[in-house]
Amino acid sequence: MNTGRHKRRAGFTLVEILVSLGLSSIVMLGVFSSYIFVARHLVRLSNQQAVEATGRRILNYFAKDMAVATSIDTSGSSPRVAPTATGVTLIIPTSTGSDYATYSYATVVGVTSLTRNYNGTTITLADSSVLSNVHISYHTVDDTAIATSSFPGKAPNVAKVALYFTVTKGDLPNVRRTATFSTYLTLHNRSLLN
Numbered sequence: 001m002n003t004g005r006h007k008r009r010a011g012f013t014l015v016e017i018l019v020s021l022g023l024s025s026i027v028m029l030g031v032f033s034s035y036i037f038v039a040r041h042l043v044r045l046s047n048q049q050a051v052e053a054t055g056r057r058i059l060n061y062f063a064k065d066m067a068v069a070t071s072i073d074t075s076g077s078s079p080r081v082a083p084t085a086t087g088v089t090l091i092i093p094t095s096t097g098s099d100y101a102t103y104s105y106a107t108v109v110g111v112t113s114l115t116r117n118y119n120g121t122t123i124t125l126a127d128s129s130v131l132s133n134v135h136i137s138y139h140t141v142d143d144t145a146i147a148t149s150s151f152p153g154k155a156p157n158v159a160k161v162a163l164y165f166t167v168t169k170g171d172l173p174n175v176r177r178t179a180t181f182s183t184y185l186t187l188h189n190r191s192l193l194n
Contacts, residue, residue: 066185105134
């Protein structure tokens, strides 16, 4: 007996499949956008952490040396450097004489970097891939700036040294992080000597 009824086959219609694909695409697009946002934010945070760590490392070395230095060396005899806008040698008295801490932002073998040389041991604090705008300035006790051209021999009037630099990390503009660091320090007991 044929009752005129057709058995319905199990499955989805084309319209149902298209609607579910459209809704799935919208959900996946939202998930993917969230993933990209979170990943970009993590890269930004990582770059910010690297910038701050580099800046703190440089400032820490410089501040420790300035805390014990009594004057600057103007001889420029290697590996020391005469005081310039990109280099300074600090004289650190010891029980047996003097040690020297030299900071130099210079190009060596095609790489520009800020280095610290302490008694012949050189470490690279940062290179030009992350470091820029390095500037060192010199001041008297009353904060008068001293031109580096006035250092032909000794620099008896230098009481304070300022270090300024910028650290940048990240290649893409939306994740790049930049910070400027500066410090203005008095040579150890220098104010008492003038």
